[in-house]
Amino acid sequence: MDEADRPQPASHHVLPSLSHAAATTLPQENQFNQNLFLQQQIFADKSNRLLSLIQNTKGLLEEIRETNATKPWQTYYPSLQTPQAATTPITPASTHQMRRSNSFHHEDDHDRGFPLQQRIQRSFTTSSASSPQNAHAPVENNGIGRLIPELNVLKLDLKVGNYATSNDALLRGLERNTIAHLLDGRIQQSVKHLDNLYQRVSDKSSKVLITGDLNAGKSTLVNALMQRTILPIDQQPCTSLFCEVLDAQENEGQEAVHAIKDPSVYNREDPNTFTVVDMRHLEKFMNDVIDGYEDYAQLKVYCTDRRLVNDSLLHNGVVDIALIDSPGLNRDSVKTTALFARQQEIDVVVFVVSAENHFTLSGKEFLWNAANEKTHIFIVVNRFDSIRDKERCKRVILDQIKQLSAKTYEDADELVHFVSAGSCLPEIIQGGDFPADFLRLEECLRSFVLEKRCKSKLAPAKVYLENILSDVSVLSDSNRQMAAEELAKVRLELERGEPEYQDTLCRREMVMEKIESLTEETCKLIDNMTRERLINSVDDIENAVSTLVPWNGLLHIWQYSNDLRYVMADLFVDRVKNCETEAREKTKICPDPSRVSIGKLKDELSLDFVDVFEVQDKLGVASVSLGAVTMFSSKALGYKSLVHSLFDITSTVGVSNVRKWAVPVVTAAGLGLLIYIAADMKHALARKTARKLRAHIREGSVVHEEAMRITKDCRRVFKSNAWEIQNRFQKEIEAHERRRAEQEKAAKDGERAVVYFGKVFDKADELARWVAAVEVEVEERKVKA
Numbered sequence: 001m002d003e004a005d006r007p008q009p010a011s012h013h014v015l016p017s018l019s020h021a022a023a024t025t026l027p028q029e030n031q032f033n034q035n036l037f038l039q040q041q042i043f044a045d046k047s048n049r050l051l052s053l054i055q056n057t058k059g060l061l062e063e064i065r066e067t068n069a070t071k072p073w074q075t076y077y078p079s080l081q082t083p084q085a086a087t088t089p090i091t092p093a094s095t096h097q098m099r100r101s102n103s104f105h106h107e108d109d110h111d112r113g114f115p116l117q118q119r120i121q122r123s124f125t126t127s128s129a130s131s132p133q134n135a136h137a138p139v140e141n142n143g144i145g146r147l148i149p150e151l152n153v154l155k156l157d158l159k160v161g162n163y164a165t166s167n168d169a170l171l172r173g174l175e176r177n178t179i180a181h182l183l184d185g186r187i188q189q190s191v192k193h194l195d196n197l198y199q200r201v202s203d204k205s206s207k208v209l210i211t212g213d214l215n216a217g218k219s220t221l222v223n224a225l226m227q228r229t230i231l232p233i234d235q236q237p238c239t240s241l242f243c244e245v246l247d248a249q250e251n252e253g254q255e256a257v258h259a260i261k262d263p264s265v266y267n268r269e270d271p272n273t274f275t276v277v278d279m280r281h282l283e284k285f286m287n288d289v290i291d292g293y294e295d296y297a298q299l300k301v302y303c304t305d306r307r308l309v310n311d312s313l314l315h316n317g318v319v320d321i322a323l324i325d326s327p328g329l330n331r332d333s334v335k336t337t338a339l340f341a342r343q344q345e346i347d348v349v350v351f352v353v354s355a356e357n358h359f360t361l362s363g364k365e366f367l368w369n370a371a372n373e374k375t376h377i378f379i380v381v382n383r384f385d386s387i388r389d390k391e392r393c394k395r396v397i398l399d400q401i402k403q404l405s406a407k408t409y410e411d412a413d414e415l416v417h418f419v420s421a422g423s424c425l426p427e428i429i430q431g432g433d434f435p436a437d438f439l440r441l442e443e444c445l446r447s448f449v450l451e452k453r454c455k456s457k458l459a460p461a462k463v464y465l466e467n468i469l470s471d472v473s474v475l476s477d478s479n480r481q482m483a484a485e486e487l488a489k490v491r492l493e494l495e496r497g498e499p500e501y502q503d504t505l506c507r508r509e510m511v512m513e514k515i516e517s518l519t520e521e522t523c524k525l526i527d528n529m530t531r532e533r534l535i536n537s538v539d540d541i542e543n544a545v546s547t548l549v550p551w552n553g554l555l556h557i558w559q560y561s562n563d564l565r566y567v568m569a570d571l572f573v574d575r576v577k578n579c580e581t582e583a584r585e586k587t588k589i590c591p592d593p594s595r596v597s598i599g600k601l602k603d604e605l606s607l608d609f610v611d612v613f614e615v616q617d618k619l620g621v622a623s624v625s626l627g628a629v630t631m632f633s634s635k636a637l638g639y640k641s642l643v644h645s646l647f648d649i650t651s652t653v654g655v656s657n658v659r660k661w662a663v664p665v666v667t668a669a670g671l672g673l674l675i676y677i678a679a680d681m682k683h684a685l686a687r688k689t690a691r692k693l694r695a696h697i698r699e700g701s702v703v704h705e706e707a708m709r710i711t712k713d714c715r716r717v718f719k720s721n722a723w724e725i726q727n728r729f730q731k732e733i734e735a736h737e738r739r740r741a742e743q744e745k746a747a748k749d750g751e752r753a754v755v756y757f758g759k760v761f762d763k764a765d766e767l768a769r770w771v772a773a774v775e776v777e778v779e780e781r782k783v784k785a
């Protein structure tokens with residue numbers, strides 16, 4: 001990063017003005033003050049850099065939240081547990097150990113110089129192997145074959161006192177968007193916390209929180225440090241609200257106690273925001289609060305410390321310090337929660353533990369919570385006078401500290417003190433010498449708060465920034481990898497889907513063409529078959545009728561003729577049906593009813609008398625039959641035929657001869673004709689009817705219509721089948737196209753996500769480098785023994 005690109009502090013972050021305490025001592029131009037002034041300058045520079053980094057980190061988190069809410073890619077929360085780890089019940093100790101072992105601020109100092117990317121890489125490859133502590137869970141498999149460091153600040157902790165079910169198992173039971181929502185909540189909290197850190201780093205005073213279990217001796221310690229009895233001390237729980245002890249200089253030199261109901265609106269110059277309490281009646285006031293007669297949240301106790309700046313903690317000449325005595329941790333859950341919340345504005349934690357009771361569960365929980373930003377805790381093991389086996393007590397307590405705060409344990413010489421504050425109260429000392437262990441405690445605390453002010457004031461902000469930026473890197477890196485994997489998967493699916501899609505299109509074209517040609521072929525076949533069969537059916541029909549229609553003699557000729565017509569028509573309709581059956585077998589059609597009906601066809605085949613007696617075609621003298629024929633019936637002999645016969649006979653024989661031989665000839669001819677008629681009538685009628693049928697079939701439209709009807713039905717069936725097949729193809733193609741559109745969208749989202757998370761990762765990495773460059777460790781100064 002160029003110098004110009006380096007995160008710049010907001011314009012109002014000018015060099016913080018010197019503290020009230022420093023300002024009042026500067027005029028004495030001695031070496032001590034010059035050093036202090038120099039320290040202030042360095043501190044101001046580091047503060048400004050951290051303030052700028054806090055703002056930039058906050059901006060990054062807000063951008064992630066915004067993206068999470070608007071972009072299609074919801075931030076994925078990496079799963080942390082291997083199946084094996086998931087089955088192991090998680091205890092608070094192991095959770096804590098896991099978290100601490102994964103935090104970058106617990107890495108070797110050697111690691112601090114590396115950018116996040118390398119540090120993550122290092123944690124993937126080395127940490128689990130190098131440290132037995134880390135072997136448990138420095139990184140975990142997220143179930144997709146990738147190792148991911150555990151989150152610190154953004155970790156979603158769903159456990160509510162039930163350690164049998166692991167947090168990860170609980171997380172796995174949630175929907176992805178529910179997790180994204182929870183994560184958004186964590187990021188939001190983190191943004192708020194950054195605001196608090198910002199306030200804290202901007203604030204030129206330092207706040208020292210004195211906390212610990214009930215009756216551990218917190219108030220006693222404050223009084224001993226102040227060498228004044230300011231706060232009430234009792235075996236009964238007596239501190240029920242936060243008591244902030246400040247230098248009276250901050251209240252224009254006036255000693256006073258301000259009882260505050262709403263600390264957020266407190267203004268020392270506005271009496272409406274507090275109630276003044278007489279310092280002598282503080283104990284009674286505190287009891288009233290405990291008994292519920294008064295409802296206050298905080299006390300500000302301004303008091304004068306007449307000791308020299310070199311000895312006094314409050315009146316130290318470097319920084320304005322507030323000692324905050326707090327209610328006992330195990331007093332009640334509401335107060336405990338409030339205490340945790342206040343940690344955000346606390347620079348130094350002095351944890352008072354009773355040598356008799358060691359660390360209780362609430363004390364341990366407090367320290368686990370504090371570990372997110374406070375690596376070093378000042379621990380006062382009080383009431384040491386009541387312990388007989390002092391060495392064993394030290395060993396046990398130091399062992400506990402080792403588990404709870406590794407960094408504190410490392411500096412135990414300076415940070416852990418075994419004292420009896422109760423024997424250092426002014427009324428006990430009465431002007432005598434203070435015990436050496438308490439003097440050393442005072443010296444170390446002064447050193448911790450003042451000389452290591454950079455560390456105590458800025459380190460929490462730096463540690464928090466490191467943790468949150470590490471979390472952002474882990475999140476963005478795992479999301480980038482997830483997005484890249486999903487993108488590759490989608491691209492592969494798209495690539496694989498394309499030939500399948502093209503194949504479906506080709507298959508559709510081929511099948512539809514095939515159906516088309518099959519339809520045409522089959523229809524043509526059926527059409528030809530129908531026409532041919534119907535046209536050729538007449539011969540069969542003519543042959544068939546001779547056996548089907550009985551001849552009952554001439555007297556029943558009309559009945560015979562009718563039967564002939566009926567049977568022929570019936571046979572023809574049968575032939576049509578045969579054609580239908582064949583077509584059905586070929587196409588599974590169910591044709592419309594045939595328009596050829598027996599009745600109608602029968603009428604078409606009706607014969608008149610001339611049709612019946614086709615003798616003139618056979619004989620040239622057929623007209624001789626006229627007389628005989630007339631015998632049969634007047635119905636059989638029409639007027640036209642009669643005249644026709646007479647004319648034929650007269651013209652052939654001549655009028656004179658007719659009289660001579662007419663009778664015998666006519667008789668003989670008549671007889672002959674009758675015999676002939678009798679013999680051939682049956683066949684003549686059949687032939688004639690068949691001829692009519694043939695003429696009807698050939699000249700009429702019946703065959704054409706039937707063939708058309710049957711093929712039309714065939715075509716309809718084919719079309720309906722073809723439509724169904726096409727429909728199936730269409731559905732398949734549409735499903736393909738829908739899938740492809742979704743995949744294309746997923747690919748675009750994936751591409752955007754890869755770029756976006758890459759940018760977030762780079763930005764977090766860059767910010768982390770700048771955070772690492774803010775050196776908050778001050779040179780170690782050997783405290784005099």
Ligand SMILES: Nc1nc2c(ncn2[C@@H]2O[C@H](COP(=O)(O)OP(=O)(O)OP(=O)(O)O)[C@@H](O)[C@H]2O)c(=O)[nH]1
Nearest residue numbers: 215216217218219220234237238239328420421422
């Ligand atoms: N033996 C012994 N008793 C002590 C010592 N310090 C404090 N005590 C006693 O412990 C009791 C509690 O002391 P406090 O200072 O009120 O303890 P605290 O932690 O402020 O208590 P709360 O504010 O109620 O949580 C008092 O009776 C003190 O006299 C010590 O060093 N040795």
